[in-house]
Amino acid sequence: MILHQIEALKDVGVTEVVLAINYQPEVMLNFLKEFETKLDIKITCSQETEPLGTAGPLALARDHLIDGSGEPFFVLNSDVISEYPFEELIQFHRSHGGEATIMVTKVDEPSKYGVVVMEEETGKVERFVEKPKIFVGNKINAGIYLLNPSVLDRIQLRPTSIEKEVFPQIAADEKLFAMVLPGFWMDIGQPRDYITGLRLYLTSLRKKSPSKLATGSHMVGNVLVHESAVIGEGCLIGPDVAIGPGCVVESGVRLSRCTVMQGARIKKHACISSSIIGWHSTVGQWARVENMTILGEDVHVCDEVYSNGGVVLPHKEIKSSILKPEIVM
């Protein structure tokens, strides 16, 4: 996920990326080492020792972010996927001359989120309303910002919320602007939203680089298959399926609206829909996995088993059917 963001940043000339994390930096850094050289971009970590909210980590990373040039820096929420129109964001930020620009996205049910109330023509932000009871607007914070270094002077090194404490201050000074995000947007923190996000991403890919999608008589709709994955005969794959590196899909398998992660094996005649199959897992012959089943790493579903929405923690073997959604520990 994070690679999509880093690549998009590289494309607009970003030369250094700081990851603000609070857990196992070694894991992230090891993974990203190879991309540092491949993409020719510097990647460092800034680790919180205590949770600092959504703004505190920026203060923590101050030294990385201020390089004396006075240029603005991007802030991205890693759970968010979109088309990352960073070039347009930079243009807009320069044109209004304000202190900060946030991207917003239009949603059908704004009351679930925090709504950004703004002037339509200029994009100037008037105020934020958290989970409004009456309709005040339908744009919400998309979690993508472009900030001038002066914003850091407003943030103290303590647990701070950027939406509740920092942005309202900037808005009061009439220096906060918002830009509506074109294209798709999804917060994929929840597995269900991940599946929807996958569909949106693949739809966008079909428009931008259709050659990356798989084609063939056994493909339906948008399907992404890693070049090292192997698919058997008599399968029907799609729509909205992504198959990772080293995966093996045996013959007679049906996949729809699902993700098969690296190294997983789907055995003959199995049927998977609306589910996520974790790294190095196996789904047995004639098994049926559906309705938001999520298999963690190294989970093995035995032959002929049925899973209806099971959420299975890593390193488990599923020998009997899961008839209604539940967590298997």
Place this chain on the structure above:
Amino acid sequence: MGSSEDRVVAVIMVGGPTKGTRFRPLSLNIPKPLFPLAGQPMVHHPIYACRRIPNLAQVYLIGFYEEREFALYVSAISNELRVPVRYLREDKPHGSAGGLYSFRDYIMEDSPSYIFLLNCDVCCSFPLPEMLDAHKGYGGMGTILVSKVSAESANQFGELVADPVTKELLHYTEKPETFVSELINCGVYVFTPNIFASIEDVFMQRRGKAELRRVTSFEALQSATKAIPADYVRLDQDILSPLAGKKEFYTYETLDFWEQIKTPGMSLKCSALYLHQFRYTSPHLLASEHSAKRATIIGDVYIHPSAKIHPTAKIGPNVSISANARIGAGVRLISCIILDDVEVLENAVVIHSIVGWKSSIGKWSRVQGEGDYNAKLGSTILGEFGFCRR
């Protein structure tokens, strides 16, 4: 006692369309006695067991279905068994003993020394020759096949108490509310012809009482018991119960399987029991790797010769596939009954289910019951023309 010329007649009670409503939706298309278990109609199994009885003269099926429903079956099975099988239609229900009595002229035509009475919806090993030998030894009017069940389930049946040494029937109660005994009535009996005299006695008593009632019509209105027509005689309550303890009836216990086939779910279990029994009685009926054209076969499986099975399918255990069914590539069938003309398309899975005539199961579909045979809704039942898409 008996010479080797003693003839035997077997009578199988098959019921009628108003009975066996619990067997719907399957009994909506076919009389319950003709529903296939292990690839053969339900009534075939007791009839086939009768073959082992020495000097079997005739088999009668008694019920109140239309004659034409059984006409084809009866002539086919007569040819196959080389024993006359005939269907006799009751004009109205007479109860199990009443039915037997009303056809006594037919039954006694061959002057049999012994008469077997079997219920069609009983699933068991039918140890008929052994039962007959025991009956001859006891010298009573009748011998009842009995079985031990768990104390909790015993009250669903007729409970009997038998003398442990002489095996005489001492006491009989039908579906008691309190626990009486773990021994239950299996619904298989053998009688000597004087059973008819006992049944006639019951008719006489009833008529007598009816006349009394005419005298005191006030009492008739007050009657707390269900009004039973004078000619409805039940074997259990009206014959066995009163005559228990009078050295007339004896018991023969079977240690083999015994089940009642009341619901479609039970037919799955009973089909499996009969399939297993075929290993010993008719192994040529079971599918092997060769007969099924190289499809994978696990456990006991019956496949009708006209059914088409793709070599990549995996079938069994406990599967029965009827005529003209088509099983596609990569299909998995476990513990199920597939009826005539069903089409199961590629990679579908059917578990613990009954798929009705001419149904179609779509590619990658899954039809699955829970496998609890005793639960009312434990198995998936697709009636005729069921259509299942993925």
